[in-house]
Each structure stands twice: as structure tokens, then as C-alpha cells.
Amino acid sequence: KAGVTQTPRYLIKTRGQQVTLSCSPISGHRSVSWYQQTPGQGLQFLFEYFSETQRNKGNFPGRFSGRQFSNSRSEMNVSTLELGDSALYLCASTQAWGYEQYFGPGTRLTVT
């Protein structure tokens, strides 16, 4: 099976812009979660989607949003970028609750 893929791998944006990141889960996995990883805060949960519905949300401002398509592919969007949004954004998929999560390679976002 192909692993979780994320595009793009690297992105440089300017403050105030918006960005869309994409994630394709492992075939058959319907749950997709997004995480932000920074040196200071570590890995933090953003949100989780299952069958096109957001089921869980972390403590991030409304500038962070996401969606999931009928083929389980997911996108996350960050609007009005701030310098503090510079991070590695990771997507993970899982087959069901309580099972391991499979992470993608991440998208490295740099905001200047």
C-alpha cells in the first residue's frame, strides 16, 4: 500500500497570505488528522476528519480550517498567515479508533 502523501513538501509564504495544504491518506483509511509541529510547542493536534465531517478540533484559531473529500483526501487552509504559523504540518490517517496513525512526510511552511 502506498503511504500517506502530502503536497507540497515545502512552501514559503508572506505574512497575510493564505495557504492550502493537501493530504492523501492510505487507501481505505477514512480518518485523517492534521498536526502542527514546532520546536517550541512540539506536535499539536489541529483537527480530524472522518467521512467528510470534522469530528475533533484542537485549540487553534479559526484561521486554521480544513475539509475532507469523498475520496478521503483532505486539505487544510491557513488564512492571514502569521510568522508564528511557520511549522511542519503533518497529516496522519488511521483505519479506525484506537489503531496506529500513519503520518505523511509533512509540509514545511515558512512564513516571512
Added chain:
Amino acid sequence: SQKIEQNSEALNIQEGKTATLTCNYTNYSPAYLQWYRQDPGRGPVFLLLIRENEKEKRKERLKVTFDTTLKQSLFHITASQPADSATYLCALGDFGNEKLTFGTGTRLTIIP
């Protein structure tokens, strides 16, 4: 608030010895606990999962214990090798949702 601490930021172990990493948590009643390995610039890779009603799990050279009374998990790598050098993350899972709460990680270096 929920807090997860991993014993140290960095741990150096001589090749061939057993590396033991600690994960402590407070204000949390997890349904399960997972351990991941992360190499620089890559997404975390799942290693082991242990549920709240289990005491110990093994996989090849890896062993994890889970003590819900002490609110602690220990992760052991026996016969350690330089290739085991990486950052190891513990993550706690809630009942009924896919959100994982991660510890800060321990950077393990196996010295030849």
C-alpha cells in the same frame, strides 16, 4: 490541564545497552498510549500501541509498559544500535476520538 512529560530531552546510550525512555502524564485518563519514532525532517513512524487495560507489549527489540496507577509508560530498546538514534515520542489517545496528545519527545543517540 493535561500534561505529558518525557523524561529528558536527550539521552545518550552505549551501543548494545538497553535504552529506557519515560513518559509521564497528569490530568489524563487515556484509552491507549502509542510510541512513535521520528527522524529529522520526516513524519513520525508508529512503533507500539498499548491499551489502558494492558501492562506490557513487545515487538522484536522493543518493549513498552503502561502503569495507569503511576500514570507512566516506559519504552525499552534492548541491544541498542546506532540506527536506533532518533527522537521518540509518546502519544496518548482518548476514548472515542482519534486525537493524539503528544509528549515533547526524547532525542536518543546510540554511541558506537
